[in-house]
Amino acid sequence: MLKAIKGGLIINGKGEAPIPDGLILVDGNRIQAVGSRDSLSIPRDAEVVDLGTATLLPGLIDTHVHLVMNAKEDCVTSLAHKSAVESVVEAAANARLALRGGVTTVRDCADVFGVTLTLKRAIDEGHLDGPRILACGLPITTTAGHLHYMGISADSTEEVLKAVRTVVAMGVDWVKVCATGGGLTPDSNVSRAQYSAETLTALVQDAHRLGRKVAAHAHGTEGIMNCAIAGTDSIEHCSWMGEEDGHRYDADAVDLIRKKGLYVSHTITGPRTGSPEELEELLESEYGERFALLRRTMEEGVRMVISSDAGVPDTRFEDFGGGLVIAVKCCGFSPMGAIIAATSRAAEMLGMADRIGSLEPGKSADILAVDGDPLQDIYAIRRIAGVFKDGRRFV
Ligand SMILES: [Zn+2]
Missing domain, CATH: 3.20.20.140 (Metal-dependent hydrolases)
Structure with a gap:
């Protein structure tokens, strides 16, 4: 099951430069690709989840x-x-x-x-x-x-x-x-x-x-x-x-x-x-x-x-x-x-850095979407727009 999660900024959790107009491709419970919407193409059979301008970060x-x-x-x-x-x-x-x-x-x-x-x-x-x-x-x-x-x-x-x-x-x-x-x-x-x-x-x-x-x-x-x-x-x-x-x-x-x-x-x-x-x-x-x-x-x-x-x-x-x-x-x-x-x-x-904690290919698809940019306004981290664990959406 492929999912294409469209959002605004992507903050990958490792302190790297945020990616604007982000897209995350999820295959089952794993992240397949992370990038800007321009840089990735959405596979035809993927379910598209459009979160608008919500910032995407690791769960x-x-x-x-x-x-x-x-x-x-x-x-x-x-x-x-x-x-x-x-x-x-x-x-x-x-x-x-x-x-x-x-x-x-x-x-x-x-x-x-x-x-x-x-x-x-x-x-x-x-x-x-x-x-x-x-x-x-x-x-x-x-x-x-x-x-x-x-x-x-x-x-x-x-x-x-x-x-x-x-x-x-x-x-x-x-x-x-x-x-x-x-x-x-x-x-x-x-x-x-x-x-x-x-x-x-x-x-x-x-x-x-x-x-x-x-x-x-x-x-x-x-x-x-x-x-x-x-x-x-x-x-x-x-x-x-x-x-x-x-x-x-x-x-x-x-x-x-x-x-x-x-x-x-x-x-x-x-x-x-x-x-x-x-x-x-x-x-x-x-x-x-x-x-x-x-x-x-x-x-x-x-x-x-x-x-x-x-x-x-x-x-x-x-x-x-x-x-x-x-x-x-x-x-x-x-x-x-x-x-x-x-x-x-x-x-x-926790000794789990190979599986969780960042938005990278191969990691568990644990994704938090919030309204606004927490780097500019940390309060945005509380404005939850979506929660995915192992690729499944719970919020
Ligand atoms: Zn305690």
């Missing part, structure tokens, strides 16, 4: 979501009252919302009962609509540690290795470990490390032995350094929270993160109207300093991706584009930089 990749969470204040407490079946229904509804919001791939960074593994299969087999899922399944944490109510509690190195093997046996794509406490677990101490660098190193080595990459939740600087030493493939949040009040940036940790080529997946949470008032409020809040440190980390050459943490309070699955707006308006990303961070670089972090 977005959100590398940090929690599909089982409801994005409301009670996102955590409500989990305790839900069966696995209820959680899979919640996750299925959220997956659909994410896809409608232009997200064609997600990495789910902690679920309950391993339900995202079930959901992933259902989506892959075409029973349900949703983005491609890479699932971390149950998070590994300490007793009383961050997300202990969702995952596997493991304190000693021996217990941690057992936990890695348990989640790999469940079939996870990535291993998620909570290297520091977290805001959703009030008694866990968000500023302090939960594991020593030695224990984290053992975890990373065993996960890699089993062919899995490791995503580490880390807000506190102490824990970020431990992740850098251990070489966790991605460091989530990376908020540089000091052991005492406020922030503590650690240039040595940044050096190590850059040298080892680790990724920082900066989650941009919260309601995102993107109004001038909201942006001003954000920059004046404690996020102001966090964003400034993020910018500093990025300017040091660390490989940065943008993610949402969708599912946590006020962080909706259908508005990942709003996070890109905040990234540009508050965190020092250029519009092109934000698009790269949520497409090709995210794909590279």
Whole structure:
């Protein structure tokens, strides 16, 4: 089945010069050709999808979501009252919302009962609509540690290795470990490390032995350094929270993160109207300093991706584009930089750059069409005109 998708500008996701009057030829689930309308001819048997002047870019990749969470204040407490079946229904509804919001791939960074593994299969087999899922399944944490109510509690190195093997046996794509406490677990101490660098190193080595990459939740600087030493493939949040009040940036940790080529997946949470008032409020809040440190980390050459943490309070699955707006308006990303961070670089972090994350021949036909030019006006990224995943149109 051939499709010819006509649009305006094409932004390929890799930072190359945009192509005006774009045309993408899709053969089944793959991109066959990308170019200007003048440069390509439309095969006679192709179905023509004319999106007018809509900008075409790769489907977005959100590398940090929690599909089982409801994005409301009670996102955590409500989990305790839900069966696995209820959680899979919640996750299925959220997956659909994410896809409608232009997200064609997600990495789910902690679920309950391993339900995202079930959901992933259902989506892959075409029973349900949703983005491609890479699932971390149950998070590994300490007793009383961050997300202990969702995952596997493991304190000693021996217990941690057992936990890695348990989640790999469940079939996870990535291993998620909570290297520091977290805001959703009030008694866990968000500023302090939960594991020593030695224990984290053992975890990373065993996960890699089993062919899995490791995503580490880390807000506190102490824990970020431990992740850098251990070489966790991605460091989530990376908020540089000091052991005492406020922030503590650690240039040595940044050096190590850059040298080892680790990724920082900066989650941009919260309601995102993107109004001038909201942006001003954000920059004046404690996020102001966090964003400034993020910018500093990025300017040091660390490989940065943008993610949402969708599912946590006020962080909706259908508005990942709003996070890109905040990234540009508050965190020092250029519009092109934000698009790269949520497409090709995210794909590279996931080890899937050969399949997704850019508009190029041979890649999966994951395409987002938006009204307007996000390079001129990043808000355009939220004006969704069409979403294709594997060549099939969902919006
Ligand atoms: Zn999270």
